[in-house]
Amino acid sequence: MKRPSLWLLAVAALLLSACSDETSHSRGVYMLLDTSGTYTKELDKAQQIINFVLAKLEPGDSFAVARIKTGSFSEKDIIARVTFDGQPSRANQQKRQFREEIDRFVASVKPSAYTDITGGLLQAIEYLDEKNPGRKTVLIFSDMKEELAAGYVREAIPLQMNGFEVVALNVSKLRSDNIDPREYSDRLAYWRQRVEAGGGSWRVLNDLERLEALFVD
Amino acid sequence: MSSGELFLLVPGAPLLSGVIWLVVGVALLYLARSGAHQAIASASRLLHHACKLAAHSMLLAEQRLKQRNNEVLLAAGREAAERIIEREFERIDASVRRDLAEYPALQRQMSDAITRLEQDYHASSEVPPEPPAWAKVVDAVAKIAPKEPVVGEILEDIHDSMVRAQRTAIEQYRNDNSKRHRILSRMMPLWRKVARVLGEMDKRVTRLLERSTAIDRHMASYEDILNRSPRAERMLSSSSLTQFFIAGAVLAVAIGGAIINFHLIARPMQEMVGGSSYIMGYKAANIAALVIILVEVAMGLFLMESLRITRLFPIIAALDDRLRVRMIWVAFLFLLALASIEAGLAFMREKLSQDDASLVASLVGGQGEAAAVAANVWITTAAQMGMGFILPFALTFVAIPLESFVHSSRTVLGLLLQGLLRALAFLLRLSGNIFRHGGNMLIRIYDLSIFLPLWVEMHLQGRRRAAAESALATEESS
Numbered sequence: 001m002k003r004p005s006l007w008l009l010a011v012a013a014l015l016l017s018a019c020s021d022e023t024s025h026s027r028g029v030y031m032l033l034d035t036s037g038t039y040t041k042e043l044d045k046a047q048q049i050i051n052f053v054l055a056k057l058e059p060g061d062s063f064a065v066a067r068i069k070t071g072s073f074s075e076k077d078i079i080a081r082v083t084f085d086g087q088p089s090r091a092n093q094q095k096r097q098f099r100e101e102i103d104r105f106v107a108s109v110k111p112s113a114y115t116d117i118t119g120g121l122l123q124a125i126e127y128l129d130e131k132n133p134g135r136k137t138v139l140i141f142s143d144m145k146e147e148l149a150a151g152y153v154r155e156a157i158p159l160q161m162n163g164f165e166v167v168a169l170n171v172s173k174l175r176s177d178n179i180d181p182r183e184y185s186d187r188l189a190y191w192r193q194r195v196e197a198g199g200g201s202w203r204v205l206n207d208l209e210r211l212e213a214l215f216v217d
Numbered sequence: 218m219s220s221g222e223l224f225l226l227v228p229g230a231p232l233l234s235g236v237i238w239l240v241v242g243v244a245l246l247y248l249a250r251s252g253a254h255q256a257i258a259s260a261s262r263l264l265h266h267a268c269k270l271a272a273h274s275m276l277l278a279e280q281r282l283k284q285r286n287n288e289v290l291l292a293a294g295r296e297a298a299e300r301i302i303e304r305e306f307e308r309i310d311a312s313v314r315r316d317l318a319e320y321p322a323l324q325r326q327m328s329d330a331i332t333r334l335e336q337d338y339h340a341s342s343e344v345p346p347e348p349p350a351w352a353k354v355v356d357a358v359a360k361i362a363p364k365e366p367v368v369g370e371i372l373e374d375i376h377d378s379m380v381r382a383q384r385t386a387i388e389q390y391r392n393d394n395s396k397r398h399r400i401l402s403r404m405m406p407l408w409r410k411v412a413r414v415l416g417e418m419d420k421r422v423t424r425l426l427e428r429s430t431a432i433d434r435h436m437a438s439y440e441d442i443l444n445r446s447p448r449a450e451r452m453l454s455s456s457s458l459t460q461f462f463i464a465g466a467v468l469a470v471a472i473g474g475a476i477i478n479f480h481l482i483a484r485p486m487q488e489m490v491g492g493s494s495y496i497m498g499y500k501a502a503n504i505a506a507l508v509i510i511l512v513e514v515a516m517g518l519f520l521m522e523s524l525r526i527t528r529l530f531p532i533i534a535a536l537d538d539r540l541r542v543r544m545i546w547v548a549f550l551f552l553l554a555l556a557s558i559e560a561g562l563a564f565m566r567e568k569l570s571q572d573d574a575s576l577v578a579s580l581v582g583g584q585g586e587a588a589a590v591a592a593n594v595w596i597t598t599a600a601q602m603g604m605g606f607i608l609p610f611a612l613t614f615v616a617i618p619l620e621s622f623v624h625s626s627r628t629v630l631g632l633l634l635q636g637l638l639r640a641l642a643f644l645l646r647l648s649g650n651i652f653r654h655g656g657n658m659l660i661r662i663y664d665l666s667i668f669l670p671l672w673v674e675m676h677l678q679g680r681r682r683a684a685a686e687s688a689l690a691t692e693e694s695s
Contacts, residue, residue: 025495051580060493086491088484088569092576099580 026060028133029053030124033079034142035067036115043106045170045208046141050102052211053139059084059091062131065102066120068142069112070149073119079105083131117146117191118154125160138166139214143174144187161200166191167214168204246663247670254660261656268649275642279635286631287450291442293624294453298439300528305432312428316421323414330407330414337404340397457628464622471615475510478559478608481601482506485565510612513555517613520548527620556609563605567598 031053033046050065057063064081066072080101084091121138128136148154168191177184188204195202205213226234246253441449486502486509494501522533523545536544571594664671 023495023498025498026493055577055580058492059487060491084493086487086493088487088492089572091492092572095576096579 024132024134026062026133027057027135027137028062028128028131029057029064029137029139030128031063031065031139032072032117032120032124032141033065033067034115034117034140035069035109036112036147038111039143039172040109040111042141042170042172043109047102047106048208049139049141049169049211051099053214054095054099056215057084057095059086059088062128062133063098064124064127065105066123067105067109067112068115068117068120068140070114070116071119071152072116073122075123077120077123078127081127114149114152115142115145115147116149116152116154117142117144118157118159119152121159121161121166122157125164128164136164137214138164139169140166141169143172144168144191145174159194159198159200161195161198164195164198164200166195166200166202168202169206170208171204171206243667243670247667250663250667253663257656257659257663261652261659264652265649265656268645268652272642272645272649275638275645279638279642282631282635282638286628286635287445289631290450290453290457290628291445293457293628294442294449295439298435298442302432302435302439305428305435309425309428309432312421312425316424320418323418327411327414330411334404334407334411337400337407340400454628454632457625458632460621461625461629464618464625467618468615468622471612471618474608474611475514477604478510478612479503479506481566481605481608482509482559482562484569485562488565488569509555509559513552513609513612514615516548516551516555517609518616518619520545520552520613521616523548527616529616529620529623552609552613556606559605559609560602561605563601564598567594567601 031046031050033043035043053063060083062081062083064078066078069077080098082094082098084094117140120140124138128138146154168188171184171188173184192202205211224234224238225231226237438449438452442453483500483503483506486506487500490501490505492500492502496504518527518529519533521527522530523536523541525534525541528534533541533544
């Protein structure tokens with residue numbers, strides 16, 4: 001009598017395992033904050049974006065915020081990171097802690113001399129590939145002008161961004177852009193080309209009133 | 218070399234090439250005329266017959282389906298009529314038990330009352346007063362000697378005695394009469410009681426008669442169904458369609474209720490099964506919420522079945538009464554537990570919503586607004602908990618329209634299929650006729666394309682016939 005029931009149990013277990021969905025439905029967001037020069041004054045806007053993203057993310061999603069400075073290809077530059085728990089109440093607690101960490105960082109941040117966007121992107125790729133969410137989004141809060149310290153090699157490194165969505169936020173115009181606006185569009189075109197060459201998609205979102213567009217599928 | 222150049226017989230002269238092709242084509246068509254006609258005719262005949270055969274098959278299938286639908290309809294009607302009659306008999310049984318169980322007592326009351334009435338009646342009968350014996354004596358004395366003074370005195374005494382006796386008799390008579398009147402007045406309540414008892418019995422018997430009239434009516438329609446009368450079929454068919462639409466509408470309302478219920482418990486289910494796990498592309502929490510609702514519906518079905526309100530599962534209806542009652546309690550307790558769980562989940566949903574609202578408010582800086590919203594939050598909490606508790610019980614009643622829908626949908630689907638088959642048969646017959654007449658038309662078009670050689674042929678034949686006739690005429694004249 002025991003054997004048929006064991007068989008039944010085995011079949012039921014097989015069916016249940018066949019039903020479980022291995023595809024990842026979560027979302028991974030990695031946000032890069034430019035802390036070079038006067039851009040630190042814009043960090044209140046970055047906080048606003050982070051809060052918005054926190055409000056929108058759901059249990060199971062991952063979120064990390066990292067700073068862009070002289071050399072950004074480092075885990076030390078990640079200010080806060082979290083993978084939200086499956087329970088909504090626990091996820092809400094994690095969101096509150098995350099916001100507190102960001103608030104502490106903004107209060108104590110010091111401007112950096114250089115802007116290593118490529119290094120930050122490489123770190124973002126590494127982090128999100130490791131988390132392997134269903135949707136990978138990299139938000140870059142910067143003027144997109146890369147300034148590298150002597151000795152840092154970034155130009156020849158290809159970005160492997162298959163399945164990544166890169167959104168440049170609040171890309172402010174520099175004084176030189178005002179003199180020659182082509183510089184601004186060339187800068188954006190350069191980054192678009194690099195991201196798309198790596199297999200990712202690129203868009204720019206300067207109007208912070210339209211942050212809802214970040215989470216439109 | 219292109220395909221166009223292939224057909225260019227005379228280089229540089231496409232028109233001439235075209236004419237040559239035309240002549241060759243017409244000649245070939247003329248030569249192949251008889252065979253082509255036969256081929257077209259047999260192809261059209263073949264298609265016509267195939268379509269006709271298919272249409273016939275469709276009509277046969279439609280007839281079979283109609284027969285089957287009637288069987289289903291009559292069986293369902295028979296079952297429903299049996300159920301109604303059974304129920305009427307149960308009512309009559311209850312009525313007989315309730316009303317006529319008191320009949321012996323009523324009868325005893327009646328016979329007591331009648332006995333007493335009889336006694337009273339006898340007691341009240343009037344006894345005629347006896348004629349006084351003095352009268353004969355007076356007559357005798359009066360005849361003896363009318364002028365004797367002694368006789369006069371005697372007569373005077375007799376007169377006095379008679380007057381006294383008369384007075385006593387009248388008094389006695391009056392006393393007796395008043396006694397009889399008292400007895401008769403005592404009979405009045407008894408008469409009233411008898412009248413009331415009779416009225417009561419009349420009411421009860423009338424009720425029974427009404428029930429028996431209803432049973433007669435149901436029996437008549439039951440007999441109609443058993444006799445497969447067209448009237449019964451028509452009535453059952455129209456009733457089935459009505460049932461289908463009404464049950465469908467009620468089911469749609471129930472589905473709306475289930476959707477509300479789902480939204481009430483889907484979010485808090487994330488706390489239990491996690492918000493990030495998926496099963497076959499759907500959130501596990503949503504599936505869990507759906508399963509809970511489906512279990513509630515299933516429990517409702519079992520409850521209704523055990524109460525013998527619906528008859529979707531004959532096995533439950535056929536259960537032993539003790540087991541059935543046990544099943545009623547089990548289903549009810551499950552429903553109660555699920556309703557309580559739902560009320561708890563609804564409460565948790567409200568708490569989560571409040572937590573979300575306070576988080577969003579703290580993130581976007583609208584804490585004041587959140588506090589204002591939280592002031593009246595107990596109303597929504599109570600409403601949600603109430604809905605969470607009531608909806609599972611409300612969903613229990615889905616069983617009734619579901620049963621009607623399932624039963625009537627068999628008939629309605631059968632009717633639809635019947636209509637479809639009839640339409641297909643019509644289309645096939647139409648196609649068959651189109652093929653037949655199309656074949657004839659193709660033969661005419663074929664002949665039209667080779668009208669020139671046909672015209673020449675006709676002329677030649679005419680001339681040949683004329684020559685033959687003239688030769689015959691010459692032969693006859695010679």
